[in-house]
Amino acid sequence: MQLMKVDPRALKDNPDNTRQSQSTPQADALLLATIKAVGVIQPPVIFAEAGGNGYVIEAGHRRTRMAIAAGIEEIDVIVVEAANDNGAMRSMIENVAREPLNPVDQWRGIERLVALGWTEEAIAIALALPVRQIRKLRLLANVLPAMLDHMAKGDMPSEQQLRPISAASLDEQKEVWKAHKPKKSETASWWAIANGLTKTRMFARDASFGDDLRRAYGIEWAEDVFGPADEDNRYTTNVEAFLGAQQEWMSSNLPKEGSIVELNNWGQPQLPPKAERIYGKPGKGDCTAMYLDREGKVQSAHFRLPEIKKAKRKVDPTAPGGEDTNEAIDVAGKTRPDVTRNGLDMIGDFRTDALHEALARAPIEDDTLLALLVLAFAGQNVSVDSGSETSNHLYGSKRFARHAVRLIGESGKLQFDTDTLRVVARSTLIDALSARTNRTDSGIVARIAGDAIGADTYLPNMGTEQFLACLSRPALEASCGGRSVAPRPRVRDTRAALVEHFKEERFVHPSGLFAPDDVKMSEWLAKNTEHGGDDDDAPADGPMGGIEDGADGESDPSIEAELVDKPHDPEGEVGGNAADTELEELDEADADTGTEDPDTAYGIAAE
Numbered sequence: 001m002q003l004m005k006v007d008p009r010a011l012k013d014n015p016d017n018t019r020q021s022q023s024t025p026q027a028d029a030l031l032l033a034t035i036k037a038v039g040v041i042q043p044p045v046i047f048a049e050a051g052g053n054g055y056v057i058e059a060g061h062r063r064t065r066m067a068i069a070a071g072i073e074e075i076d077v078i079v080v081e082a083a084n085d086n087g088a089m090r091s092m093i094e095n096v097a098r099e100p101l102n103p104v105d106q107w108r109g110i111e112r113l114v115a116l117g118w119t120e121e122a123i124a125i126a127l128a129l130p131v132r133q134i135r136k137l138r139l140l141a142n143v144l145p146a147m148l149d150h151m152a153k154g155d156m157p158s159e160q161q162l163r164p165i166s167a168a169s170l171d172e173q174k175e176v177w178k179a180h181k182p183k184k185s186e187t188a189s190w191w192a193i194a195n196g197l198t199k200t201r202m203f204a205r206d207a208s209f210g211d212d213l214r215r216a217y218g219i220e221w222a223e224d225v226f227g228p229a230d231e232d233n234r235y236t237t238n239v240e241a242f243l244g245a246q247q248e249w250m251s252s253n254l255p256k257e258g259s260i261v262e263l264n265n266w267g268q269p270q271l272p273p274k275a276e277r278i279y280g281k282p283g284k285g286d287c288t289a290m291y292l293d294r295e296g297k298v299q300s301a302h303f304r305l306p307e308i309k310k311a312k313r314k315v316d317p318t319a320p321g322g323e324d325t326n327e328a329i330d331v332a333g334k335t336r337p338d339v340t341r342n343g344l345d346m347i348g349d350f351r352t353d354a355l356h357e358a359l360a361r362a363p364i365e366d367d368t369l370l371a372l373l374v375l376a377f378a379g380q381n382v383s384v385d386s387g388s389e390t391s392n393h394l395y396g397s398k399r400f401a402r403h404a405v406r407l408i409g410e411s412g413k414l415q416f417d418t419d420t421l422r423v424v425a426r427s428t429l430i431d432a433l434s435a436r437t438n439r440t441d442s443g444i445v446a447r448i449a450g451d452a453i454g455a456d457t458y459l460p461n462m463g464t465e466q467f468l469a470c471l472s473r474p475a476l477e478a479s480c481g482g483r484s485v486a487p488r489p490r491v492r493d494t495r496a497a498l499v500e501h502f503k504e505e506r507f508v509h510p511s512g513l514f515a516p517d518d519v520k521m522s523e524w525l526a527k528n529t530e531h532g533g534d535d536d537d538a539p540a541d542g543p544m545g546g547i548e549d550g551a552d553g554e555s556d557p558s559i560e561a562e563l564v565d566k567p568h569d570p571e572g573e574v575g576g577n578a579a580d581t582e583l584e585e586l587d588e589a590d591a592d593t594g595t596e597d598p599d600t601a602y603g604i605a606a607e
Helices: 025-038 061-069 088-096 103-115 120-127 131-140 145-151 159-167 170-180 190-197 211-216 239-252 341-361 366-377 401-407 418-432 444-452 473-478 491-501 518-528 557-565 573-593
Strands: 002-006 045-048 055-059 075-080 234-236 258-260 276-278 287-292 298-304
Touching (some): 025 120, 055 061, 055 075, 103 131, 120 131, 131 159, 145 170, 159 190, 234 239, 239 258, 239 287, 239 298, 276 341, 341 418, 341 444, 366 444, 401 418, 444 518
Parallel strands (some): 258 287
16 A cells, blocks of 8 residues: 555546446535645545556545546545455445534534634635535534533434524523433433523514614624525514614604504504504505514504594484485304405505506596596595585585696686696596595496506505405415415415415405496496486476487487576476476485485595
């Protein structure tokens, strides 16, 4: 046996080598990196070629190949006598009897290298490992020696269990190990040990406060080397100081009309009584509630306080329309609907915001725009002040006047260009149309308008925890259809999987789309088409009969003009009956709503 230097390119592979399978590219890259850093540590074993003047490799084929890849001109080799079996048995023993380095010895070995002057970066390069992995191993080397001795026997905890163990102090580890130390030949209860050393962590990435408050509250960040490499893994176990700094930050950054609220038993913000939570874009008069969630993050929620309603006058039950017209609620055999009331409220907010954004930005033809105006003023949330002298009831708001003044010139007459008309028309539609499930709801006309201008494309992603929690199990499982998400046995697991899936994909529940249901559409058309409304109660041959339709089915303009120009005569046949009919219609409208409050009866939009 002798040691000599040779060119690795002159060595020949042994045809009787035991390891015939190709090594993985990752393993070859690791070996190449170590050879480039520290050279070939263990010389390959070679023997003289029978009947030739060359040398054959007995052990070290990968080392030789990687030395050539590293560009090394000469390597040390050990020359031995050729065996009768061409080194086949020694090759087998060399590969089978090898034992990998114990993880605990690996941790201690890195600490030894650091003590000898190696930097973490140099160790990482030599071992072809990330620097983060070296730091993780160094942290694990500080585990209680008694625990390390037990781990060296092969009883290793999982990485999830090692995290709290390695982060605890040696005194804490000693106390917990004393309580849970296993007997001989038994495995350690690592989950109990980790549970005893686990502390609540508050992460720096969830902190809204800056360094000033951090220093004021004495918060020091520690690094969680087990966390994902692409996240800020700094944390503190001083929970009280962390929450105090968060509270002070909220107090200093509270918006106007804002308040700090607590969480209820379900982890939701405790809003003021009767407050309506806003899930879409907050309006000008809406309020903001700030709170800390269960992870210590600063969150905010928008809400709207109820309007002060006028006192309603009592209705005579014996009078026509005085009875309670509210629909009876069937409480027998309750089943959870596909979407809860809270979910419908969210859909209403989503629709309204998308509708308004589409009205402001989507391409709309002029004829469509005019049609939308007709639809908007047909909404159940819109009323207009009446100019009729025969009517004693004036309804409506002045909010549309701020748009109309833009169309009036200095002379007091209409004076505008086409662009201004389009902007004013869009603004008017935005104020008129609403799909919210409150008194501002325009009804089906808002759905038709949104469908006409493609407002579905402006709907937000509904694949969130808040909205999916409003879906029933069948509706939730139906949302998995056509996607790479399989329903789970538990609803919460299915919901969590959908939330994770829809982080990169926009989800809109079918019930949130604008296109109205065919049945509701047919009912609305039948109710509001000509001769299909409440006005059919008037006799066809009455005083107004024959005026609406001429002989050819069209209105007679001369008669209409006469009616407009003719002064009101209480005793006149035409004028008086027309006025009476109008008053009767108003009275019927009051009776239908079960109230005499005009604001309630006609659903005036709130300013």
